[in-house]
Every structure is written in structure tokens, then in C-alpha cells.
Amino acid sequence: MNKKSYNPFEVAQKQFDRAADLLELNEATRELLRNPLREYHFSIPIHMDDGSMKVFRGFRVQHNDARGPGKGGVRFHPQETIDTVRALSLWMTWKCAVVDIPLGGSKGGVICDPHNLSQLEQEQICRGWVRQVAKNVGPLSDVPAPDVMTSAQHMLWMLDEYEVIHGSKNPGFITGKPVGMGGSLGRKEATGYGTIITVREALKELNINPANTVASFQGFGNVSQFAIQLYQQMGGKITCVSCWDQEDQISYSYKKESGIDLDELMSISDPYGGIDKAKAQELGYELLPGEAWLEQNVDILVPAAMENQITSENASSISDKVKVIAEGANGPTTPEADEIIFERGIFLIPDLLANAGGVTCSYFEQVQSNLNYYWEKDEVLGKLDVKMTSAFISVSDFAKANNLNMRDATYMIAVNRVAQACSDRGWV
Numbered sequence: 001m002n003k004k005s006y007n008p009f010e011v012a013q014k015q016f017d018r019a020a021d022l023l024e025l026n027e028a029t030r031e032l033l034r035n036p037l038r039e040y041h042f043s044i045p046i047h048m049d050d051g052s053m054k055v056f057r058g059f060r061v062q063h064n065d066a067r068g069p070g071k072g073g074v075r076f077h078p079q080e081t082i083d084t085v086r087a088l089s090l091w092m093t094w095k096c097a098v099v100d101i102p103l104g105g106s107k108g109g110v111i112c113d114p115h116n117l118s119q120l121e122q123e124q125i126c127r128g129w130v131r132q133v134a135k136n137v138g139p140l141s142d143v144p145a146p147d148v149m150t151s152a153q154h155m156l157w158m159l160d161e162y163e164v165i166h167g168s169k170n171p172g173f174i175t176g177k178p179v180g181m182g183g184s185l186g187r188k189e190a191t192g193y194g195t196i197i198t199v200r201e202a203l204k205e206l207n208i209n210p211a212n213t214v215a216s217f218q219g220f221g222n223v224s225q226f227a228i229q230l231y232q233q234m235g236g237k238i239t240c241v242s243c244w245d246q247e248d249q250i251s252y253s254y255k256k257e258s259g260i261d262l263d264e265l266m267s268i269s270d271p272y273g274g275i276d277k278a279k280a281q282e283l284g285y286e287l288l289p290g291e292a293w294l295e296q297n298v299d300i301l302v303p304a305a306m307e308n309q310i311t312s313e314n315a316s317s318i319s320d321k322v323k324v325i326a327e328g329a330n331g332p333t334t335p336e337a338d339e340i341i342f343e344r345g346i347f348l349i350p351d352l353l354a355n356a357g358g359v360t361c362s363y364f365e366q367v368q369s370n371l372n373y374y375w376e377k378d379e380v381l382g383k384l385d386v387k388m389t390s391a392f393i394s395v396s397d398f399a400k401a402n403n404l405n406m407r408d409a410t411y412m413i414a415v416n417r418v419a420q421a422c423s424d425r426g427w428v
């Protein structure tokens with residue numbers, strides 16, 4: 001696929017249309033669910049450190065809140081587009097539905113590159129974003145969270161601005177806050193751990209011992225680092241990871257046949273998940289092109305970076321040895337690549353399920369914040385395991401009973417739950 005022509009919203013709608021066909025949804029329900037309910041587009045003027053003024057574009061898209069308040073991250077990215085935010089808002093709706101938590105789907109973003117912004121400039125963007133949507137979001141209507149290039153600190157600035165505007169403490173307004181400031185223990189681990197919980201369940205079905213498997217990861221950020229941690233605890237070996245190189249503006253893969261050392265790689269990474277290539281080479285890592293992570297002779301592939309990474313153009317370079325692909329990222333595989341993957345019999349755990357650990361734990365954070373009562377880490381991670389395992393089993397059972405692949409089964413369960421909620425409310 002030509003990466004320039006990739007439109008994630010078109011992909012998300014295509015995936016929805018397929019589920020709508022399989023479920024034989026009526027026209028009104030299709031019309032309602034294939035587009036967001038509401039969108040906010042706005043400008044955020046900022047006083048830059050050099051004394052100049054700069055205006056950034058921000059968005060909040062609320063796709064569907066029939067099952068509960070909207071939930072979804074705010075992404076800071078120089079290539080952010082409204083269609084990316086729309087797509088991500090649809091995926092949030094289905095993700096909350098598939099793990100059966102009482103939330104809807106939203107997503108936000110700002111077109112900016114935090115690499116080139118000071119802390120003060122980033123704080124102003126966070127506060128400016130909240131000022132624009134303060135009346136249209138909140139603990140009972142729409143709850144933001146971190147996403148690519150936004151952190152706990154960004155969430156705290158956003159919460160502070162929201163509380164100033166509303167004149168009250170509302171820790172349930174936002175999730176992904178720092179622990180001790182309303183954040184949940186286990187949140188930073190949740191997405192990556194959730195991905196590996198689904199891998200564990202898939203391997204169980206395939207009768208494979210995780211300790212006998214080798215994996216390759218795309219991305220070395222929040223999702224990837226904690227997925228690597230749990231996978232290594234299960235005895236798995238990782239021979240390759242890739243990440244974006246800010247200096248060269250391309251991605252590289254880092255390979256070590258004897259297995260990567262997570263702590264060692266983390267010690268030479270920046271806060272955005274970029275690995276220092278000179279130091280990595282000194283430590284004996286082979287520097288390979290960005291796409292090499294996909295071509296490794298491994299059992300498991302975990303795309304955990306960006307959307308549109310496994311396409312009809314590169315899916316054929318996936319090794320015959322690969323048995324499982326777990327989509328840690330949102331939308332990493334195009335529908336055309338899906339066909340190739342399913343034809344080859346690879347067990348693909350779709351993003352809506354594989355990375356739902358993040359929103360599941362965000363929901364736990366919201367519950368704790370609203371109660372102002374915080375759980376121990378073991379309790380959070382135990383509840384996460386139960387939710388992720390039961391969601392995996394429901395999808396897998398449904399797939400087997402109806403002779404479907406995991407993507408179709410996930411979509412059918414999720415879309416059906418949301419369509420039912422809309423119908424029960426009398427919307428369609």
C-alpha cells in the first residue's frame with residue numbers, strides 16, 4: 001500500500017462495514033456507528049519561549065457514548081490528522097465494548113512535536129486543549145488519557161486546568177495521572193502486560209510453551225517495554241526491536257541473536273522510546289533497516305509502534321516460522337495485509353483485544369478516582385488479567401463456533417454490543 005494514500009478513518013470504516021455486513025445491521029444503525037457523534041476542532045495559541053506566538057491545531061472526537069462516558073487518549077504528533085483521530089475514536093468504542101467495560105469511544109490530538117517544545121510550551125498546549133473542550137468533556141461524559149507522546153505529566157496539567165475551570169476537584173476527569181496524584185498503580189504496565197496476556201492465551205490454544213518462543217517487536221515505547229518485560233518473565237526471548245530515530249528521521253531495527261537485554265536498552269533510550277544507535281552498537285546490537293523487525297525468523301511478531309505498518313507490500317516478507325501476531329499498536333495491519341496473514345494461518349490477535357489492557361486499567365483508574373480509594377498494584381494487575389483473559393476467551397470461543405478469524409470475531413462482538421446499546425436507548 002502506498003503509505004501516502006493511507007487514511008486510517010477509511011480503514012476503520014471499512015472494518016466496521018465488514019462487521020455490519022456480518023451482523024446484518026440495519027441502515028440507520030450503520031449510519032450512526034460508521035461516523036462520530038460529535039467532533040471539536042480548535043486552535044490553541046501559545047506564547048513560545050522565544051517570545052513569538054504559535055497556533056496549534058487541536059481535536060476531540062466523540063464517536064459513541066451509548067455504553068457509557070467516552071474514553072480515549074490525547075495524542076501529540078506532528079503528522080496528526082482529524083482522520084487519524086476519528087479512526088482512533090471508533091477503535092476506542094469497539095475496544096471498550098470487547099472487554100465489556102461501561103465506556104464509549106473518544107480520541108483527541110494536537111498537531112505538534114513535543115521533541116521541539118519546552119516543558120512550558122507543552123504545559124500551555126495541555127491547558128489550552130482543556131480550555132477549548134472543558135464544557136464538553138468530564139468524568140461523566142468524556143474522559144481523556146495519554147497516548148503517543150503524551151505522559152502522566154501532561155495529564156496532570158490537563159486535570160489542573162479542568163479543576164480550575166470547574167472550581168472543584170475532579171480526579172475522575174482524566175486517567176494516566178501520576179501515581180500519588182490520582183493515578184492507578186499498574187497503569188504504565190497495563191497495555192503491554194495486556195498484550196502479553198493475550199499472547200499467553202493464544203499460545204495456550206496453539207499448545208506452545210512461551211519459554212520455547214522467540215519474538216520481534218516494533219516500537220520501544222510504553223507498550224513495547226512492558227510487553228517485553230512480561231514476555232521475558234514468561235521465558236520468551238526477543239531478538240529484535242525497532243524504533244524511530246529522531247536524528248535521522250527514519251526507523252532502525254536493533255538485533256541481538258542471543259536476546260536483547262531490556263534494562264540495558266532502556267538505559268540508552270530517550271523518554272519517547274528512541275534508542276541511542278551509537279551506544280546500542282557499542283553494546284553489540286546489529287543496526288538494521290527499520291522494516292527488518294518484520295522479517296525476522298521468530299515465532300511471534302508484536303507491532304507496537306504506529307498504524308499502517310504491515311501492508312500488502314511487506315506482509316509476504318513475514319517468516320514462515322511466525323505463528324502469532326499481537327497488535328500492541330492501534331491499526332498496525334491494513335485490511336489487505338489481513339487477508340494475506342489469515343490465508344497463511346497466522347494467529348492474529350487484533351488491536352481491539354491485544355492492546356485493550358490500557359483502557360481497562362484506565363477504567364480501573366477512573367473507578368478509583370471517583371471513589372477516592374486506591375487499590376494495591378497486585379489487585380489492579382489481577383483484575384487486568386481476569387478482564388483480558390475472559391475477553392480473549394469470549395472472542396476465541398466465538399471465532400471457533402462461527403468459523404471466523406479473530407479480527408472478525410472481535411469486531412462482531414464489539415459492534416453488536418454497541419448497536420444493542422443504541423437500540424436499547426431508542427436511538428435507532
Ligand code: NAD
Pocket residue numbers: 146147148149191218219220221222223224242243244245251252272273274290304305306307328329330355356358359
Ligand atoms: P510511545 O510514544 O511510548 O512509543 C512509540 C514507539 O514507537 C517509540 O519507540 C517510537 O520510537 C516507535 N516508533 C514510532 N514510529 C516508528 C516507526 N515508523 N517504526 C518503528 N518504530 C516507530 O507510544 P506507546 O504508548 O507505546 O504506543 C504505541 C502504540 O500503541 C500506538 O499505536 C498507540 O496508539 C497504541 N496504544 C497505546 C496504549 C498505551 O496505553 N500507551 C494503549 C493502547 C494502544
